[in-house]
Structure formats: structure tokens, C-alpha cells
Amino acid sequence: MPTVEFRPSGKTAQVLPQTGLLDAARQAGVNIESPCGGEGTCGKCMVRVTGGEVDSRSLGTLPHAAVAEGYVLACATRVLRENLVVEVPEQEGTEGGQFASENEAHLVRQELLPKQWEFDPLAVKWLVKAEPPRLESGLSDLDRLTRAIQHDWGTQPVEFSLSSIREIGDTLRTAEGQVTATLVRDSGRLHIIDIEAGDTTLRHFAIAIDVGTTTIAVQLIDLAVARIVAARSAYNDQVACGLDVISRINYARTPERLEELRTRVLGTVNRLIREVAKSHGVAPQEISNAAISGNTVMTHLLLGINPEYLRLAPYTPTLLQVPYLRNSEIGIDINKQAWIHFSPCVGSYVGGDITAGILCTDLAMPTEDVSLFIDIGTNGEIVLGNNSFLMACACSAGPAFEGGGIECGMRASTGAIEKASIDPATGLARCSTIGNVRPRGICGSGMIDLVASLFLTGWIDAAGKFDRVRSCPAIRVEGRRATYALAQAEESATGKPLLVTETDIENIIRTKASIYSAVALMLKQVDMRFEDLHQIYIAGGFGRYLNLENATVIGLIPDLPREKFHYIGNSSLMGSYMVVVSQDFRQRQLDLARRMTYLELNTDPAYLEQYTGALFLPHTELTRFPSVRSRLNP
């Protein structure tokens, strides 16, 4: 069998002829980013074959110069009979990246969070004392324990898992019948999921989990003191199989790949759980509550459920409201018998991250004031409502704000230009990069700054086209195509100039238009104006670096007083925290999900109309953006 050596890692794989290079890399343990899920469309899996012959379908799709240097798309290339040497370009931030997260509880209004006295998780620890074993009583250990529990909890049925039954004999005899039962309260019955000798009621923990398409975050909660004690996040290991949910669905098309996706997301979740648990000396067994919030596709994939029907008309998911499921069937690294709560999904593209997220907003409160919730990630999800209605929609914003579809775009990691401003006179950009290093590319907030600043200074027009009259050293016009050099080859970390094209700017405009027009359509549906919005909540990692002024200038968000906007951080994680510590909040979330109506944008002609109007900076109707108008015409 031919051997494929990957450089610079030096890892190798022996594979059969006709094996795809992506599979060979996976076998060798080399991660090659494949954001489109191996469809051959994104071009991100480009590698260079420096030794040996391959069979590549990608030769026609890459530039001649690249082909001449041996570049191929790994997803479209197969091994032949020869040994190969393959150079994998350095990739940023897709493997192993993980970071301690701040506790973001302070971003959420205090009165929205559960108070210590509201702590009431599904599984509770309860200290009981069983009567001693006696021959004449005719009672088994199980009977004695059941009676002790029913003494405190009433005569409802008490159910045991076999694994907890196995513990009872020894446990009841260790501390003279004093045992701590971990019990789950189900309607009308108790389920015993763990039995420990003596009093362990002060050792009880919960895990809140946000499973994002790109990033996974967990929080460890000490239930005994009602406090978040650790938080941590990392890239979802599924990223290697596609950047967005559609790529993941495409990737999942065989049972083996579906299982791979399940294993990958579970692997990331479990790594994070082990880390937060270890950092606080907590054993997995001591964590017997968990809540997981993820979008509908992530929820399906984590459970190993085929997501295919989510992308086929009529877009019916296998499940929306996930029942409580036993961890023995799911496999996260906490108590094996724990019941896992999943935040309910509302539609194929409005998931548990959203029903968790709105718990961090006034939308969860009994108020008539109408508020708006926007979660901008790879998709944009929007919820509008108050105590009498809740409407949700998803717009396929596309990955432009995460650096996708932008020639030199990248995620917000080291080397990304995150801020930019334009000198009105020269048209030259002043940029700052994350980590204060040489720029490698530009991230979403940097693009918004750049586009807003170019527009305000007149270097691009409302359609996003560069000024072809004035001369600027950064702007280069070649026929119909104009590019803007953010950095010259000698300034950039990659040794190539960082260029922003008019197509990139168009992508940003399309993305912002899809979000703005969705909000506009929703308001129209309920006959309301932007001015009627009481609060606007912005969630998601992207929002952290968002310059609200510039976001208004490009027309991403409505032109409203700044104090109406609230950045609430990873609201999916904070919502998970709320429902894992409190049954009341869990019920509140279920009620919200049931009340929520799902607005399908793609089949609504009115959406296209709104969208078309929003395809300008900031909008075709400039009157909608008075503050921007006043800056344009002072």
C-alpha cells in the first residue's frame, strides 16, 4: 500500500490506492480544514503534493500558477499507487484551540438570573437513614432504602437503575444505613441515579453546555453553594468536517460519518468537562445534572440522529423538544445515570441555543414591552416578542461575519484585523490586530469597521463600489474589478498583500441585509416600527467586538438610541445554566418554546422585497437611518 507523508508534521498513513487525501489525512491524524464538507467548493483544503503522482479532479478549478506548484484540493484528490509527500499549509485555530472563558453572568441583567433560593435542579442529593437489616422484617436492602426515601418524599414509586442497585448492599452497611441518594424527580415518581455512603450532599455539581457549530462552551456549577465555579470553551472538533450546519449535514451522509460527527462533538464536550472538573477536583460521578443547548442540527448530531431531513423539504426535524434522555445513552463524561436536559428547538433553524438565549432577555419576562433578540453567528437567528407573542426566524446570513466568503477573511483569532478606520483624505486604513501582531487577515468586526469607514469617508458608495475618480494608493482598479489593499505583502504575516475586493464588500452587504430585512419583516408582521422596540439584545461571540456605531452605519442594526442595545454574550450557555439549576426556569423555557411561532423567510415574497431594499449602505431609504444621514450630510 502506498504511504502518504504529511509535512511539516511528518505524520504518515498507509492507505489503499484510490483513497481520498482527506481520508488519508484523517487516518494519519492530520487535520485539514474542509469548511464546505468536502464538496470541492470552498478551496480551503488546498494542499501541495511535493512527491508522487495523484489523481485530482481539482486541477481545472485552481489557478494555473497553483497547479504548476503542485497545489490540489485534498477533497478532490485520490492516492494512486505511489508514495506521496503532501505539504499541509499552516492553518489557524481549528485544532486544539481552547480557552478559559470568562464568567459572563455579569452580562445578563441580575433580575433575570435564578436566585440562590430558586436553585432546584432536576437531580437532588438527599440524605436518608435506612433501618438496620433484620431477619424478621423480611425486607431487602432495596426495600429498606425505598422505605427511608418514601418516609421523606411520600409514597410515590421509587425506581432504581441496576447500577445503583449494585451499590446498595455495601453502601447501606458502610455508614450504619446513612446514605446520600441522588434522585431525579419525575412526575409522580422518583428515580434513584446514585447512592453514596454517608453524607455527601455538599458534593453536588451541574454542567451547562453550549454546543455551537463553531465553538463549544461549558460551565461547572457547584450546586451546594449555587455558584458557577469554572467555564471553558474550545472549537467544536466537527469544524474539520465543515464550517456551517449545511456542510455538516452533507458530511453526515453515511452512518460512519454521522458517527464520526457524534464522536467529534462528544470528544470536545468531554475534554472540556474533564478540564473544568479536574481544575476543581470534581469527579465525573459527582456531576449529576446537565443541560445542553445547541441549534437543531447540533442537537441531532450530538444525539447521533441523521440530520438529512432538516435540509430536505418539508424540512421536518426528527425532534424539536428533546425528552429527558439518560446519559447512559448519550455518553457525556458525568454521572452515567444522569438525565440530560436539552433546550427545546422550535424549527429546523431555530434551535435550543435560541430558546436558552432568550432566557437572558426581557422576552422571558411577563412584560408587554416588545424586545428583539439577535444571535449573529454563521446563521442569524432573531426573536421578536413580549408576553403575548413570540416570533422567531432564521436568516442564512452566511459566514461573512466570521471571515467566510471574504478573500482574506478569518475568524477573530490572533493576527486578525479587528478594528479599522480610514483617513478621509488619503483613503488609507489604520488597523489594529488581535494580539498586536502582523495581520494575517480580517475578521467580521474589522470588516464592518472597514466598510463603515470607507462609506462615511466616501471611498465607497452606497452600493459598496470604490471611488474610481479620486486616487488612493490602496485602491487598485483593473477594469470592472477594484481591490483595496489593507496591507502590502511586506507588512502582512503571510507575505502576501491582504486585499479586500468589491465582492467581499458585497458579501458583507448581503449578510447585513439579510439580518436587517428579517427584523423589518417581523416588525411589519405585527404592525410595529423599529422605534417601538423596547430593548435589543445581541448575543453570540461576534457581538463582543461589534462597534454599534459602525454596525448602524452599514445598516446591520437599526438606527436607535445606543442604550437600547445590550450585548449579552454567550446567552445559549447562560440559558443552559439557568435551566440546569432550576426546574422553574426549565418550565419557563418550555413555555417560551411552545409559544414561539416560526416564521419561514425563504418562502415569503415579502422578505425578498425587504431584502432588496436593504442591499445598500445603510439602506435604500436613508430616512430610516437619520444619524447616518446626518453624518453623511453634516
Added chain:
Amino acid sequence: MPTVEFRPSGKTAQVLPQTGLLDAARQAGVNIESPCGGEGTCGKCMVRVTGGEVDSRSLGTLPHAAVAEGYVLACATRVLRENLVVEVPEQEGTEGGQFASENEAHLVRQELLPKQWEFDPLAVKWLVKAEPPRLESGLSDLDRLTRAIQHDWGTQPVEFSLSSIREIGDTLRTAEGQVTATLVRDSGRLHIIDIEAGDTTLRHFAIAIDVGTTTIAVQLIDLAVARIVAARSAYNDQVACGLDVISRINYARTPERLEELRTRVLGTVNRLIREVAKSHGVAPQEISNAAISGNTVMTHLLLGINPEYLRLAPYTPTLLQVPYLRNSEIGIDINKQAWIHFSPCVGSYVGGDITAGILCTDLAMPTEDVSLFIDIGTNGEIVLGNNSFLMACACSAGPAFEGGGIECGMRASTGAIEKASIDPATGLARCSTIGNVRPRGICGSGMIDLVASLFLTGWIDAAGKFDRVRSCPAIRVEGRRATYALAQAEESATGKPLLVTETDIENIIRTKASIYSAVALMLKQVDMRFEDLHQIYIAGGFGRYLNLENATVIGLIPDLPREKFHYIGNSSLMGSYMVVVSQDFRQRQLDLARRMTYLELNTDPAYLEQYTGALFLPHTELTRFPSVRSRLNP
């Protein structure tokens, strides 16, 4: 590491010095019978070391002649640094023995069996049609299926296992929404354990299982036609770890050995299930009902529960009434999600085999007539009662009826003398063996025949001592010790004479006394006489070959009209059949178990008194056995 070769099989194991020979044999895959559980007391694990040196503690306990020939007890012998050659004597019937069982349903009175219209297993198959997926309905696949089920079954909660949720998407789309759900009806809710496309309601099976200390039996039941379609039994693979329950408890003293016992019994059960299933083309998935009946120790061991506390005062088992347990936790080779029913145990030594067994008797019927149930195995369990009381006890009969503790005793297998009669004049025995081959030993029914016949012909007295006055070529008196030669060396299959000693006869008398006196004590407790007994049911494999006349002569069973006695076969298996096919019978069994009071014989001084009186043939009070008296003094 030294190598140990076992002959004649030629199997070998490489082991560390100081490894026990029993462990080495197990590692090599060689079964050495160890009925006492490795305590060094039974002497059955004797092997001969023909090559190499060993470290044996058994040298002082074996006869000098045996030691000189290299014999050691495997359980008391350790490997040193040398390679060894070990000869394992031929053993009968402990490995691989298994046999198609007759359907014993005819042994049970027809009106006691569930009728076809009473068939109502816990898990039923139900055909439903889900509405088609529609975008505007906002329903997930799970919602559609739940609605279809609730349409037929009412609005009770419907719960799904994750594994069945994983099937829903594809299944609902295969036969236009027509699916067969396998559902378990729990109080107030439905649990979906399987989902199949289309109508599979005619493919639905159940398994009834009897887990005996020595033998395991299974029945395959076709629920669609309400019929037992196959039955099969085999030796419990745990036999290698000890012959009786006490040896098994002793063996189970480490977690690894407890797990070994669990794996062994599960292995036998699963082999039998696979065989009956395969013989009828049934897939494991299609079997979604199972009931298991076993004594209390077997129940603990099958579930992997430490049985230690069963033999330590105050003899409190971990469980008696086993709740329904999920097969995913148990691991029998049927539908992974099935709920398994265990017949309830009543005390440490009155188990589920008895609460299953009495379903085959009038004790389960609403009658005032008092009946008796006797299950004679390694232990003897006895139940007495009617519709107003039920009393159970266990007497440690000992293994004499199964050939244990008898010098040339053996189980009822090929070569066992199963019938014997004595010529009154000569005192010589006429024997017949199972399989009509040369005798290898004598089994329980043979011993009862022999003792009864020796007694009736006056060759032994009421205390079981041989006539030392008359001369008989078979009887040899050496001082206080007398032996009876059943076969001379040249007649026997072993090449050695088959000798019955007075100690053997004493063992039989002790065993029959323990059973008779238990019955007598129970009757006394309720102030009744033997004559008041309406029916007497004899269960267990041993009963099949029992000669009732001779059993009366030795005083094992009371002297009552023969038509009152009923042999009901493996009633534990037939009881399992009843409860697995019918929820009503399951409820009846639970009620019987709850009503049953457990009489502890060992702590009752009245038992010793009864027992002492019964240590004669047939009894010290000959008036109790008028038919025997008339034969002794015609």
C-alpha cells in the same frame, strides 16, 4: 513465565509463578469441576501433576497413595517456576452439555395456564399511521409519531429511548408513515422501545428463562400465535465455580469473580436464546419480552449484585422484588431496550423459581383447599397454603439427591444407576442405568430405590445400618464400617467397584428427614395433619424419575394416596412462561409473593425436634406410614 499443559486436551497457559492451578486451567480454557468453590473441602478438583514441581497445600489432605502418584487438589496448588504437565481426569456433564427440552406444558393442569385470550405481555406491538411531514405543522417526526400513538392510546405521556428516536426519521419515511411501535405500558405512561417500518405485528416473540443453580432452561414463545415454539436447556456455566449456592457465594468474593459469575450465567442464557431463536429464524430484536426466574442467589449473580450478605446474619438480600430492569443494563441477547421481568424472591433461600413454580399449582388459585408444593433440588423449597395463607421455607437438603456427598454419587446422566431393586433372599441388587451402559455411579432416584429396597427386604434396619448377621456377597463389614457393592470393579465403567457406604445411606436419610420434617413443622404451625393436604405438587428435574412408592418407604414424602401427588416438571420455567405472556399472571405472582410468609427453620427449635424424629426409615413413628408398616409386617 512457566507454561502449564493440561492433558488430555493439550491446552496450555503461560502464567506467573504462584498462579493457582484452577486459575491456570481457566486461562487455558480447561474446565476443572470445583463444587466447593475452591475451599479445598470437596476433593473434586483432584488432578495429577505428571511433569514439573508444584507448591501444594493439599498433600496432607489426600491419601498417601494418591500423593505418591502425583495427585493434588488444583484449588490448593500453585505453579512454581517450572513448566508443568497436568492430567485432568475425565469429568461428566459439566461443560457444553445441553439438550432440547420437552415442552412441559402438559404437566401443568390446563386451567392453570393462560388462555390465548389472556395473552397480554408487557411489551406489545402496535401499528400506527403518522400524518405526513408538513412545514406548516411545525411538528417534528417525534411529535407526529407521539400524536399517532396518543390517538390510539390516549394522552398519557409517551417516552422514547434514544436508540428508538434514532430510527424514527427513516422509519416514518419508509412506509408512508405506517410504523409498528413496540411499546411497554407502565402505570400512566407508554415507553417506546422499538420502531419498525410497516406492519410487523405478526413478528413478536417472548423468552421465558429459568436460571437454576445447576441447569438453565429457556422457552421461545411466539406471541402472535400464543404458542411455545421451542425449549432448550443446558448446564449453568457457573457450575465450574461451585456446585451449590453457598459455593457460588464464596466464589464471588472479589469483584472480578462476581463479574466472572455474571458473565458465565449470561453466557449460558445467551447461548440458549440464540439457539432457540436461530432454530425458528427469529432475530434478537424481535424478542421484546422476557421473564427470568431464579433462586435469590442466582438472581443476584445474574444482575452482578454481590451476594455476600445472603450468607451473613441477618441474611438480608440486596433485593427480593426486582423492579422491571432495562435489558440495556442486563445484557441478554434480545431487544436491547426490552424491560426484563424477574420473578420476585421471598427470602434469601426462597426465590423467584418458587414464586414462578407455585403458579403451576392450586396454591395460585382462589381455593380453600390446602396444597403443598415441594421443589427438590440442591436445596429443597416448600410452600404450603391456600387462598388465605401461604407459608414458605427452605431446607438445606444438601446435594445427596443429586449425587453429592455420596461416594459413587453422580447426577442423572449417562451411566448413572437410576433404578435398583434388591433380591430379598440374596441381598443382591438388580440395577438399570441411564443409557443402558456400564454403570459409572448412582444418581438420586437410584439411591432412593436402593435404600427403600434394602430396607423393605431387611438388609438395612430403620437406622440405615446393614444386617451384620445374614451373609450377602455384596455386603462387606470391616469393623464398624459396612459397604455395599453395587457393581464389582470388572462390571463398572470406571474399573473400580461402585460402593455404597453406611455414611452414604445416612446422608440420604438426613436429606429426606430435612424435607419431611420441614413439611411436618409447617403443618403443625397451621394445626393441620398430612391427611388434610388436598394436592401435593413435586417440581424439579429430580422429581421426574422419582418412584413415589419408594420415596414413601424411605419417608421422604408422606404416606398419602398416590393420586394426590402431581409431578409438574420445571415449574420455574412454566411460571416464567405464564408471567411473560400475561400481565394478569404477573400481578397474580406479585400478590402471591407479598402474601407469602417466610419460615426460617434454622432458628426454630421445633424444627430440630421434627428432624430428629425423621432420622429413621421411614420415621420413628411408624404409624405415620401405614402403607409402609403393612409391607414390613404383612
